[in-house]
Amino acid sequence: MARVRDLKSLPKAHLHLHFTGSMRPATLLELADKYGVHLPEALRGGEPPRLRATDERGWFRFQRLYDLARSCLREPEDIQRLVREAAEEDVRDGSRWLEIQVDPTSYAPRLGGLIPALEIILDAVRTTSRETGLGMRVLVAANRMKHPLDARTLARLAVRYRDQGVVGFGLSNDERRGFARDFDRAFTIAREGGLLAAPHGGELAGPVSVRDCLTDLGAARVGHGVxxxxxxxxxxxxxxxxxxxxxxxxxxxxxxxxERPEDVPLRRLWDAGVPMALGADDPLLFGSRLAAQYEIARLHHAFTDHELAELARQSLRASAAPEDVRAKTMVEIDAWLAG
Known part of the structure; x- marks a missing residue:
């Protein structure tokens, strides 16, 4: 009988994890109690909330839950705790490199302004990376629901902090709102400043959204893209x-x-030769972390261990990890296969 390799021990990179969404449910409950934030049962029940964001009402509910969770992050120590716990979860799931995505404007009102917020986040990431051994960097993301001028401000700020841990620039929230081209100048600023372009596309909107990410924003990666x-x-x-x-x-x-895990077009993307980096997105709201995504590929799409190892390699190739980290992790992936 063939040995089933542990997917938590498969070395990999994690390139799609949102900041607040990385929080442990128990941590959210503690912080809500600390600050007197009333959480709805959907966030207190111990199970992932029932969500459906394919219509306006569903997306609004998803965003409302996310915003409530974010309102519980108020002090630098809360940021430090979130980052450390996210790193611990990633290490447990075999991650060797994590690029965590954040819009610092969302945290600025409680952390003393935009620049202090980003500096607090970057300091937490550097400290956590040093203490846990996990390679960890930040992808600054603009919000599609805000004015493109805000995105340009963020892009300039992200470039300014490139040497302190920012590696990429993204665009998140409801892709059905506005056009990618509205944010083309922000992405030009980011790319010319040496940052990797990684906007969301092809999730709530169709393939045109992915095409626009490529043609209008110069995407090196696409968030989702399915x-x-x-x-x-x-x-x-x-x-x-x-x-x-x-x-x-x-x-x-x-x-x-x-509708179902088997409906996600992993095999079609694979067969078409499209590189993939599996990600957990928002574990707080979706109930599963990094290794579970590889389990879905194995259980619902019949990916072999050799194919899963190649998915892990693809995640590294798509990352901003330095060459020494990539090379070391590639060797570890081969060792996992050799088993």
């Missing part, structure tokens, strides 16, 4: 350009993008 399978030309563009999709299977099902 809806690209609905247009062969877009799929080919991703494959030929070697642009990785940060695929989050559990999130796709939780938000109603797909």
């Amino acid at each position: 809806r690209a399978v609905e247009d062969p030309a877009v799929l080919t563009s991703l494959a030929e350009a070697g642009v990785a999709c940060e695929v989050c299977p559990a999130s796709n099902v939780a938000l109603g993008v797909y």
Whole structure:
């Protein structure tokens, strides 16, 4: 009987994890009690909330829950705790490199302003990386729901802190609002400043959203990107350009993008030659972390251990990890396979 390798011990990179969404449920409860924040049963019940974001009302509910959770992060020590616990969870799941995504404007009102907020986050990331051994960097993300000028401000700030731990620039929230091209100047600032472009696309909106990320924003990675399978030309563009999709299977099902884990088009992306980096997105709300995404690929899409190892390699190749980290982790992946 063939040995089943432990996917938690498969070395990998984690490229799609949102800041507040990385919080442990127990930590959220403690912080809510600390600050007297009333949480709805959906966040107190111990189980992931029932979500469906394919309509406006569902997305609003998802955002409301996320905003409530974020309101419990008020002091630098809360930020430090979140970052350390996110790193501990990632290490437990075999991660060797984590790029955590954050919009610092969301935390600025409680942390003394935009620059202090980003500096507190980056300090927590550097300290945690040093103490846990996990390679860890930050991807600053603008909000599609805000004015493109705000995105330009963030892009300039992200470039300014490139040498202190910022490696990329993203664009999150409801991709059905506005156009990617509205944010093209912000992404030009980020790319010219040496940052990796990683906007969300192809989750709530279709393949046109992915195409716009490529053509208008110069994406080196696409957050989600799964809806690209609905247009062969877009799929080919991703494959030929070697642009990785940060695929989050559990999130796709939780938000109603797909009904079942087996409906997430992992195999179609794989067969088309599109690189993938599996991610947990928002474990707080979706109930599963990094290794569980690889379990979905194994259980629901029949990925072999050799294919899962290649997915782990693809996550590293798509990352901003320095060459020594990549090389060391590639050797560890080979060792996992050799077993």
